[in-house]
Amino acid sequence: MADIPTLDNINRKSELKVDLRPTLFIGAGGTGMEVMMRIRRRILSAVWNRHHPTRVESIHDFPVARFLHFDLDSNAVIDEGKSQRTDPWFELVKLTDEERLVEPLDLPQYHESDDSLARFPLIESWMPLRPKKLRALGIDPSKGAGQIRSVARLYLFDKYPKLRGRIKGALNFLSSNAGIERKENYQRLGLQVDTSKFRIVVIASNAGGTGAGSAIDLGWMAKAIARQEVADSQVDLVMFMPSGFAKANKERTEANAYATLMELETTMRDMNAQVKWMDPDSITGRGAPFDDVYFVDNANLANKATQDVKDVYQMVADTLFEDFASADFANRKRSVAVNQQQHKLGPYNPRVPEARFGDMRLSYSKVYSAFGQSVLDTQQSLREDIRAYELAALMVKEFFGLVGRDGLLARRAGDGERDSFMREQMDMRELPFDEFPDFKKGTVDVAPFQEYALTGLLLRDREGRSLLERVESKVQLEMDRIMAAFDINQWRERVAELLPNLERDAIREAGATAETSEDRIKRHTVELTGRLKERVRERLYALLDDRKQGGLEFVLSLLEQVKARLLQRDLAHAERNGRRYRDIRDALRTRQVEESLGNLSQAAGRLFGKGSAGPRSHGAPQARHRRLPAFPPAGRQRGPVHRSHAQHVGLAGRTAGAGRIRQRPVERHRRRIP
Numbered sequence: 001m002a003d004i005p006t007l008d009n010i011n012r013k014s015e016l017k018v019d020l021r022p023t024l025f026i027g028a029g030g031t032g033m034e035v036m037m038r039i040r041r042r043i044l045s046a047v048w049n050r051h052h053p054t055r056v057e058s059i060h061d062f063p064v065a066r067f068l069h070f071d072l073d074s075n076a077v078i079d080e081g082k083s084q085r086t087d088p089w090f091e092l093v094k095l096t097d098e099e100r101l102v103e104p105l106d107l108p109q110y111h112e113s114d115d116s117l118a119r120f121p122l123i124e125s126w127m128p129l130r131p132k133k134l135r136a137l138g139i140d141p142s143k144g145a146g147q148i149r150s151v152a153r154l155y156l157f158d159k160y161p162k163l164r165g166r167i168k169g170a171l172n173f174l175s176s177n178a179g180i181e182r183k184e185n186y187q188r189l190g191l192q193v194d195t196s197k198f199r200i201v202v203i204a205s206n207a208g209g210t211g212a213g214s215a216i217d218l219g220w221m222a223k224a225i226a227r228q229e230v231a232d233s234q235v236d237l238v239m240f241m242p243s244g245f246a247k248a249n250k251e252r253t254e255a256n257a258y259a260t261l262m263e264l265e266t267t268m269r270d271m272n273a274q275v276k277w278m279d280p281d282s283i284t285g286r287g288a289p290f291d292d293v294y295f296v297d298n299a300n301l302a303n304k305a306t307q308d309v310k311d312v313y314q315m316v317a318d319t320l321f322e323d324f325a326s327a328d329f330a331n332r333k334r335s336v337a338v339n340q341q342q343h344k345l346g347p348y349n350p351r352v353p354e355a356r357f358g359d360m361r362l363s364y365s366k367v368y369s370a371f372g373q374s375v376l377d378t379q380q381s382l383r384e385d386i387r388a389y390e391l392a393a394l395m396v397k398e399f400f401g402l403v404g405r406d407g408l409l410a411r412r413a414g415d416g417e418r419d420s421f422m423r424e425q426m427d428m429r430e431l432p433f434d435e436f437p438d439f440k441k442g443t444v445d446v447a448p449f450q451e452y453a454l455t456g457l458l459l460r461d462r463e464g465r466s467l468l469e470r471v472e473s474k475v476q477l478e479m480d481r482i483m484a485a486f487d488i489n490q491w492r493e494r495v496a497e498l499l500p501n502l503e504r505d506a507i508r509e510a511g512a513t514a515e516t517s518e519d520r521i522k523r524h525t526v527e528l529t530g531r532l533k534e535r536v537r538e539r540l541y542a543l544l545d546d547r548k549q550g551g552l553e554f555v556l557s558l559l560e561q562v563k564a565r566l567l568q569r570d571l572a573h574a575e576r577n578g579r580r581y582r583d584i585r586d587a588l589r590t591r592q593v594e595e596s597l598g599n600l601s602q603a604a605g606r607l608f609g610k611g612s613a614g615p616r617s618h619g620a621p622q623a624r625h626r627r628l629p630a631f632p633p634a635g636r637q638r639g640p641v642h643r644s645h646a647q648h649v650g651l652a653g654r655t656a657g658a659g660r661i662r663q664r665p666v667e668r669h670r671r672r673i674p
Contacts (some may be wrong), residue, residue, distance in 0.1 A: 019194035019331070020324060021234070022064045022174040024167070025201050026218055029145075029152075029210030030076050031240050032203040033069050033095075034310070037079035038317030040067065040093040043324070049190030056189070058092065063177040063185040064193055064324065066170035069100045070163065070218065071210055072145055072155055076102070080310060101166055105155050111135050122279055123157055145209025147252050149259065152213030160221075160277040167222055171229045174198060191324070197232040201320065202290070205240035206260035207253035215239065215260070216267055220275050220285025228283070237290045238316060239264075244298035244309035264293070268365045269347075292341070293368045300372055315373045340369070411551065413558035422562060425539050426532060427454040428570065433577075437588065440595065444587040451577060452570075458525055467517055467524075471506060478502070489604040492597050499593065 027036040043062050047053050056062045069076075077084070077094065084090050110116050110123070111131035117124040129137070129150050137148070145152040156163065175198070177185060186193050200222045204211025219235050226233035239260075242253040267273055268288045275285035298312050299305035306312065322330050348364045413421075422428040434448035459467050482494045506517045543550030543558070 019192045019334075020064060021194050021197050021199040022177070023199040023201060023323070024066045024068065024170050024174065024222070025203060025320075026068045026070060026167070026222060028070050028202065028204035028214050028218060029208055030071065030073065031205040031208070031211055031313075033071065033076050034079050034313045035203045035238075035317050035320070036067050036069065036095075037093055038314055039065075039321050041089060042317060042321040044089065044092055046321075049188065051190065052188075054188060062189075064174070064191065066173055067095060067099050068166055068170055069095050069102065070156070070214060071100075071102050072105060072152070073143060073210075074102050074104075075143070079313075098166070098169070101159060101163055103159065103162075105151075105158055107134070107139065107151075107154075110154065120157075122276060123154060127154065145213060147207075147209045147249065147256060149209055149213030149256055152210040153217060155210075156214045156217050157277050160282070164221065164225060164283065167225050168229055171198065171226060175230055197234065198226065198230045200226060200233060200235045201238060202235070203238045203316070205242070205245065206257040207240065207242035207245040207248070208256065211239075212256045212260040216263060216289050217275065217277070217285070219289030221277070221283070223289065224283040224285050234291045235289070237293045238320070239293065239295055240309075240312065240316075241295055241297040243305070244312055265365060268293070268367050288367070290367070292337075292344075295368060295370050297370075319371055319373050344369070411549075411554050413554055413561055415561070418558060418561040418565065421539070421558060422565070425536050426562075427452070427457055429453045431456075436584070437592070439587065439592065443591055444583050445580070449577060449580060450573065452574075455577075457528060458521060461520060461524060462527060467520055471517055474505065475502065488607060492600045492604065495600070496597060 025036050025039065027033050040059055043059065043065065044056055047055060059065075059067070078087065078090060082090070110120070110127075111134035114131050116131050117127060127150060129148075137146075139146050139148065139151060145155070202215055202218050202222065204215040204218075206212045206215075215237060219237055223233070223235045226235070242250075242257040245253045268290065271287045273285070273287060276282045296312060296316055298307075298309060322333060324330070344366045346366060348366045350362050350364075352360055352362060429452070430450045431453055432448050433451040436446040439446060461467060478498055479495075482491055482498070486494055504516070505514075540555055540559075544552060544555050
């Protein structure tokens with residue numbers, strides 16, 4: 001029996017299969033950005049190509065979509081309800097500089113004087129706000145258009161050259177990806193793309209300032225640029241109605257919507273319209289700015305409304321995202337949209353009461369549409385995903401040792417294992433420090449304290465030699481030189497001259513070029529840190545793979561305890577030790593050095609007597625030295641003069657450069673004095 005022809009069958013036979021078209025989204029104002037960000041999230045989170053599942057790592061790698069955000073508000077960088085610091089998708093979904101035209105508007109040039117607008121005849125012809133009124137409003141363009149539509153259109157005229165370049169660049173990108181050599185990108189994602197026609201979607205609201213003031217011009221401009229850059233195109237408008245923005249000054253939002261809709265009705269019916277944005281170098285917008293217009297509200301035909309406009313953002317984003325699929329539903333959706341065009345060509349002429357209005361006729365455009373989005377979810381796929389994730393989690397736990405044998409909890413690190421790890425892998429074993437100089441009682445605290453072995457490693461060079469011994473050796477040589485070349489009554493002066501030079505060798509000064517002990521220690525610190533990190537990392541990986549003694553839970557707990565001990569105890573101890581070293585250094589450089597130099601002067605005075613000081617006679621050095629019985633023979637206790645100076649000079653350099661102090665006996669000071 002033959003099928004009875006019905007309207008539905010006729011429509012199905014006449015339907016054309018419409019493949020996905022490369023699409024440019026232009027978001028005007030905050031509403032446009034909110035929707036585009038949600039589309040970008042859907043693109044990144046979707047699994048493409050059901051036969052060979054794959055994901056898109058970056059929006060730039062998605063060959064059939066480009067985005068452009070046009071706004072005055074420089075603070076609009078992420079969709080509402082998301083935090084830049086906590087959103088894991090932020091770096092992936094955020095718009096790049098090439099995808100945003102958000103720049104300052106030099107508003108004063110249009111209102112600095114009453115005849116300022118006369119310099120811009122294309123703007124003066126339509127601008128309702130005269131310079132005096134613009135000055136009175138005190139608008140801050142960096143915070144948006146302030147719900148003033150004319151300011152947004154002024155911004156579009158002001159940024160026309162850059163806006164034209166951004167739209168042209170986006171269409172060129174889509175066109176270049178439509179070439180035969182790029183078809184593998186579509187195949188990888190399982191997309192069937194119609195590269196003979198491109199789609200441009202302008203997204204805005206008619207309640208605010210930026211979208212309401214610039215959406216119509218964006219349609220004209222995009223259409224004119226597309227005529228030059230691509231073979232064929234379709235420009236659509238998705239416009240949000242004011243109901244969802246009632247909290248943002250209901251009277252103003254509805255007034256903006258009314259004015260915008262009146263302008264839109266006029267432009268969609270005037271096929272002879274011509275618009276220019278720059279004189280003389282400008283493209284020309286002609287005819288209707290859009291091929292199709294969709295109005296979106298926060299309520300449906302059943303009068304069921306949502307109070308949160310973000311729900312509407314998500315619905316529009318989901319609807320536009322569905323156009324990127326190549327499944328049967330998406331193909332059917334695109335086909336229906338194309339077939340509906342035939343019902344929008346003529347005007348709508350509603351009847352009016354003849355007795356009241358006579359022969360008056362009303363006529364409206366039928367180009368406008370609406371859409372909604374419904375989701376039928378049986379949760380079957382959700383249950384499968386949940387079970388798959390649970391099984392995968394158990395496998396991961398078993399592999400990394402998160403679950404112990406017989407269902408018991410995995411082993412965690414204890415205090416002893418933590419301390420052993422820090423001693424062996426981080427050189428954090430504690431050693432007593434008691435190598436204090438011979439201070440006068442009460443000068444500084446000389447109570448022993450616990451130091452870390454790591455500090456001693458820092459005071460060695462890459463060959464393992466002690467940096468302190470190098471400093472002490474230089475001090476010893478300088479002291480020998482002074483004792484050999486000068487009389488004892490000149491030693492104090494020479495030692496005082498020597499001290500600044502020794503400190504410059506140990507401590508880095510601004511503008512100095514020679515390497516110091518401080519530089520060597522800093523360089524060695526970097527090298528030692530790298531070696532310690534590598535050693536600790538290798539040990540942690542070894543513990544991670546050790547099913548019996550380690551595992552992931554053991555490693556995580558070990559790291560937690562190491563971090564806690566460093567923060568709670570070891571860092572405090574290190575700061576305390578640093579203060580102790582600074583106290584010793586300061587005491588050596590002030591009180592101790594003055595006392596030692598004073599002792600040296602007294603010794604010189606006693607040995608030579610008043611007035612006997614002078615340069616040593618080169619003719620009979622030994623005879624004069626024999627008259628100095630105060631110095632003991634070698635091997636016995638050293639005199640206070642030599643010990644004080646040797647200790648001060650060596651320790652001053654050591655404490656300043658390394659924070660460690662060691663006292664070495666000066667053995668050779670007496671050898672030149674028989």
